[in-house]
Amino acid sequence: xxxNTWQAPKHLAVENVPDPKILxxxxxxxxxxxxxxxxxxxxxxxxFMPTMEKGDILxxxxxxxxxEVGKTVKNVKVGDxxxxxxxxxxxxxxxxxxxxxxxxxxxxxxxxxxxxxMGHHCSGVFGYSHLLGGFAGGQAEYARVPFADVGPxxxxxxxxxxxxxxxxxxxxxxxxxxxxxxxxxxxxxAVWGCGPVGQFAIASAKLLGAERVIAIDRFxxxxxxxxxxxxxxxxxxxxxxxxxxxxxxxxxxxxxxxCVDAVGLESHAPGIExxxxxxxxxxxxxxxxxxxxxxxxxxxxxxxxxxVIGVYSGFIDKFPIGPLMNRSLTIxxxxxxxxxxxxxLLQHIMDGKIDPSFVITHRMSLDDAPVGYDIFNKKEDxxxxxxxxxx
Amino acid sequence: MATQQTIDNERLLPVxxxxxxxxRIPEKFADREVKPAPWHSSDFVASEKDPxxxxxxxxxxxxxxxxxxxxxxVARLIGIDDEEHKTLLRAYGVRELAAGVGILTRPKPTYWMxxxxxxxxxxxxxxxxxxxxxxSDRSRLKMAALAVAGVTALDIVSSMRLTSEASPAAGEDxxxxxxADTDSDNVLAAVVTVNKPIEEVxxxxxxxxxxxxxxDQIESVHPTTGGLSRWKVKAPAGLAVEFNAKVVxxxxxxxxxxxxxxxxxxDSTGTVRFKAAPGNRGTVVTLEIxxxxxxxxxxxxxxxxxxxxxxxxxxxxxxxxKQIMEIGEVMKSDSTAVPGMHPAQPPSRKQxxxxx
Numbered sequence: 007x008x009x010n011t012w013q014a015p016k017h018l019a020v021e022n023v024p025d026p027k028i029l030x031x032x033x034x035x036x037x038x039x040x041x042x043x044x045x046x047x048x049x050x051x052x053x054f055m056p057t058m059e060k061g062d063i064l065x066x067x068x069x070x071x072x073x074e075v076g077k078t079v080k081n082v083k084v085g086d087x088x089x090x091x092x093x094x095x096x097x098x099x100x101x102x103x104x105x106x107x108x109x110x111x112x113x114x115x116x117x118x119x120x121x122x123x124m125g126h127h128c129s130g131v132f133g134y135s136h137l138l139g140g141f142a143g144g145q146a147e148y149a150r151v152p153f154a155d156v157g158p159x160x161x162x163x164x165x166x167x168x169x170x171x172x173x174x175x176x177x178x179x180x181x182x183x184x185x186x187x188x189x190x191x192x193x194x195x196a197v198w199g200c201g202p203v204g205q206f207a208i209a210s211a212k213l214l215g216a217e218r219v220i221a222i223d224r225f226x227x228x229x230x231x232x233x234x235x236x237x238x239x240x241x242x243x244x245x246x247x248x249x250x251x252x253x254x255x256x257x258x259x260x261x262x263x264x265c266v267d268a269v270g271l272e273s274h275a276p277g278i279e280x281x282x283x284x285x286x287x288x289x290x291x292x293x294x295x296x297x298x299x300x301x302x303x304x305x306x307x308x309x310x311x312x313x314v315i316g317v318y319s320g321f322i323d324k325f326p327i328g329p330l331m332n333r334s335l336t337i338x339x340x341x342x343x344x345x346x347x348x349x350x351l352l353q354h355i356m357d358g359k360i361d362p363s364f365v366i367t368h369r370m371s372l373d374d375a376p377v378g379y380d381i382f383n384k385k386e387d388x389x390x391x392x393x394x395x396x397x
Numbered sequence: 398m399a400t401q402q403t404i405d406n407e408r409l410l411p412v413x414x415x416x417x418x419x420x421r422i423p424e425k426f427a428d429r430e431v432k433p434a435p436w437h438s439s440d441f442v443a444s445e446k447d448p449x450x451x452x453x454x455x456x457x458x459x460x461x462x463x464x465x466x467x468x469x470x471v472a473r474l475i476g477i478d479d480e481e482h483k484t485l486l487r488a489y490g491v492r493e494l495a496a497g498v499g500i501l502t503r504p505k506p507t508y509w510m511x512x513x514x515x516x517x518x519x520x521x522x523x524x525x526x527x528x529x530x531x532x533s534d535r536s537r538l539k540m541a542a543l544a545v546a547g548v549t550a551l552d553i554v555s556s557m558r559l560t561s562e563a564s565p566a567a568g569e570d571x572x573x574x575x576x577a578d579t580d581s582d583n584v585l586a587a588v589v590t591v592n593k594p595i596e597e598v599x600x601x602x603x604x605x606x607x608x609x610x611x612x613d614q615i616e617s618v619h620p621t622t623g624g625l626s627r628w629k630v631k632a633p634a635g636l637a638v639e640f641n642a643k644v645v646x647x648x649x650x651x652x653x654x655x656x657x658x659x660x661x662x663x664d665s666t667g668t669v670r671f672k673a674a675p676g677n678r679g680t681v682v683t684l685e686i687x688x689x690x691x692x693x694x695x696x697x698x699x700x701x702x703x704x705x706x707x708x709x710x711x712x713x714x715x716x717x718x719k720q721i722m723e724i725g726e727v728m729k730s731d732s733t734a735v736p737g738m739h740p741a742q743p744p745s746r747k748q749x750x751x752x753x
Contacts, residue, residue: 063741063742100678100679117716
């Protein structure tokens with residue numbers, strides 16, 4: 007089959023690779039119809055995630071048709087149209103049974119690697135380094151999906167791929183980011199990053215009853231989508247104005263009630279702070295550039311919550327623990343527990359409360375994946391979300 | 398009666414009359430000198446510094462002063478050309494002064510004492526260089542080198558003593574928890590929590606034929622007669638080692654212990670313990686393997702290198718055991734389904750065949 011493979015930082019190739027096989031009895035093989043490039047794929051593309059190997063198949067946002075099932079699979083059958091959640095979760099361990107699917111205790115065969123770097127391990131993830139299991143990804147014609155009884159969500163007829171594809175990651179991730187802010191009536195929520203996840207965090211904060219949502223980015227086209235499509239009330243371009251002061255002015259001096267970091271490890275800042283972290287990261291003196299996270303903490307209203315859904319890989323520098331501790335802030339974070347949100351969010355889509363396809367700016371074929379990564383990474387051509395068609 | 402009550406009240410209630418006054422120091426202590434707060438720990442510890450260390454501190458100061466202010470005299474004394482070396486001697490003098498001040502003022506001058514040892518090494522090296530330089534007085538140089546060597550010995554003894562002295566508050570606490578391998582080279586332990594009832598977990602371990610499913614090192618375990626079992630264990634270079642083991646202790650839902658009976662190099666004892674996790678969260682399984690190598694300490698090291706399995710591997714064994722209990726099989730990813738380095742791609746048919 008054809009698959010988009012990682013060769014080296016900023017070098018991808020669509021290659022012919024062996025077809026996936028059933029490896030565990032609860033596996034399913036899915037013939038992929040649509041797959042997307044995630045902002046977090048760019049961290050792999052740019053070489054910031056350790057344990058990538060030449061030939062790794064990328065992609066963790068995909069959907070398609072079940073073409074083969076393992077001998078214990080009961081909940082899906084050949085011919086079903088499914089969306090696959092990006093964390094691989096067994097459904098039987100304590101964490102899965104307590105709705106913390108991205109912390110599945112059984113799905114990562116390379117758990118020992120992650121334990122060495124992170125203390126404890128997380129679930130396996132499709133196409134996201136060997137640290138997260140070494141699973142082939144979904145930017146391919148076919149994918150092997152473990153725990154077919156647990157993860158894949160059957161899609162009712164009448165919905166297009168583009169409407170439901172993002173249930174695999176970015177819509178639930180944005181939703182969880184907003185939900186972690188414990189939104190109460192009257193709350194103002196600020197969202198750092200107007201990439202696809204940020205857009206869904208904005209839209210979700212609105213769905214969850216936020217009084218006002220403030221979106222922060224540096225690309226006017228993304229801020230425009232945040233205002234016009236996601237429902238942000240106010241946008242701030244951090245290259246034009248001081249975010250901390252602007253947020254104070256907009257909130258009567260107290261700061262936003264919830265601050266969502268939808269940026270993660272490659273954040274930018276004008277001036278010295280941006281250069282400082284760029285230099286440190288390029289010399290590997292810190293894994294991640296935590297600029298948005300710092301600003302979210304500094305801006306947050308006393309006693310409220312900073313919600314981290316942007317991806318971080320390791321260790322950072324100049325973490326504002328003093329402001330966090332002295333001002334009684336709470337940090338909530340996590341890889342999205344996608345399984346928790348898929349059905350309720352599908353219901354939102356079916357009820358017409360949201361059409362997630364609003365983030366799509368580019369549609370390409372699987373063979374053009376390397377081009378898609380390039381323009382998405384460079385934010386060329388007002389790129390926000392690339393969907394690849396594998397059919 | 399009434400009068401009596403009035404007096405009592407007056408004694409009980411503190412009644413302030415007039416502005417507060419500074420507490421008066423009683424006459425008999427008035428001439429006492431009061432040490433300004435806060436007291437520094439060095440006030441106590443410095444006086445307890447051993448005399449050798451103190452002497453070396455003053456020695457540094459003396460030598461440093463001589464080198465800085467009278468480099469010519471020092472040069473003549475040790476038998477080197479004075480004009481040529483005065484700057485170098487002054488630099489060495491500054492080093493000595495710094496070390497001396499450090500040693501005399503720090504309560505525990507470990508760092509500064511080692512600094513002296515390094516300085517000694519530099520001095521000895523410089524003196525040996527000077528031996529081969531024209532215009533040097535060989536016999537004086539030899540005397541100087543001998544003197545430095547003597548002081549070096551003192552420096553090393555004092556430094557090592559300071560290093561070995563723990564800080565006074567630290568030390569052994571027999572009441573605190575230590576990992577199983579803290580005090581022993583021969584013990585490996587790992588623990589996992591399984592989301593299953595204790596009886597089910599115990600019954601799985603009860604049958605030694607199950608071990609090969611999750612223990613990487615084990616090829617097979619077969620029960621034989623008389624409570625014994627035959628273990629076939631993978632060894633380096635594709636070899637296999639076989640030995641017999643017997644169960645020496647078996648307490649249902651609590652513990653199983655087995656020990657090897659006729660192994661050539663190493664006696665090993667394995668203990669698996671079962672305990673209900675608090676709050677009905679499954680079963681905690683602890684696996685401890687103890688190696689008793691035949692052949693003393695050296696044997697222990699050799700066994701650790703070749704026979705013993707690394708801790709990560711033992712943890713992975715338990716992880717696979719947990720997978721078998723919770724999901725019925727060992728979890729595989731595209732890259733881990735076949736042995737060796739393999740990108741996250743579906744394995745080829747050839748690789749799959751090679752595996753089986």
